[in-house]
Amino acid sequence: MAQRRELIKGSIDSLLLCLIVEQPMYGYRIIKELESRSQGYFKFKEGTLYPALHRLEKSGLIQGRWQVLSTGQQRKYYSMTAKGKASLADSRTKWLDFLSAVSMIIRPSEA
Amino acid sequence: MAQRRELIKGSIDSLLLCLIVEQPMYGYRIIKELESRSQGYFKFKEGTLYPALHRLEKSGLIQGRWQVLSTGQQRKYYSMTAKGKASLADSRTKWLDFLSAVSMIIRPSEA
DNA sequence: GTATAATACCTAGTGACTCTAAGTATATGT
DNA sequence: ACATATACTTAGAGTCACTAGGTATTATAC
Secondary structure, eight states, X not given: OOHHHHHXXXXXXXXXXXXXXXXXXXXXXXXHXXXXXXXTSOOOOHXXXXXXXXXXXXXXXXXXXXXXXXXXXXXXXXXXXXXXXHHHHHHHHHHHHHHHHHHHHSOOOOO | OOHHHHHHHTTHHHHHHHHHHHSOEEHHHHHHHHHHHTTTSOOOOHHHHHHHHXXXXXXXXXXXXXXXXXXXXXXXXXXXXXXXXXXXXXXXXXXXXHHHHHHHHSOOOOO
């Protein structure tokens, strides 16, 4: 029944890769970026995002590097690997396949 | 990484409701119907479908009734309840919201 | 000066749910 | 007799978002 949660579950990796391929990004920024781009729809919790980033890094799709700001603050910037780019292309295809399959069932018929 | 599986997870309830609202249906038929309508994309296993139907029935969205064919075979036909219809309308809205949110992130930009 | 909020990261535990893999039973075709 | 299709059931494994807690720094407000 937690429909929203489950829908998100299948797309979070693609969403993260989509942002990181544009430019290296750190976790906190990604959360804010997804929220603003989706006009408030996506509000990822840290408990969702950080494990997801670690998972992607472990799979070799992105690579993290610590950076220290002049203020002393630390940030972990993630950038895309070649493997990540390939995976993103693949994900996009899968997403479109899924979309077209669903649209064959869930027609925008009037209720 | 099991992207496909997770994508499906968020939409299976809506897909089932979509079919059942058209006409009462039984499990085995639903599996075949989803497969043919999606041109082979959806191939639900029994272990996925039957628990999902039981879940929907338990929530009061559909109602099952056993029917015995002239051959002696038994089938459990599920039909839509008022609550189910309302839920379907709601799911459709949620699905469209999700779609539009994702499309704001995953643009069909060239790889 | 000292709360409070914002920035920035981490993770153990819970709960939800698909799928695997097994089982039961009848009907039909070979 | 045996295989295949129809038709339903469920225990167990594996995955992963989210809750809820933690650490640490910086900036703003009172």
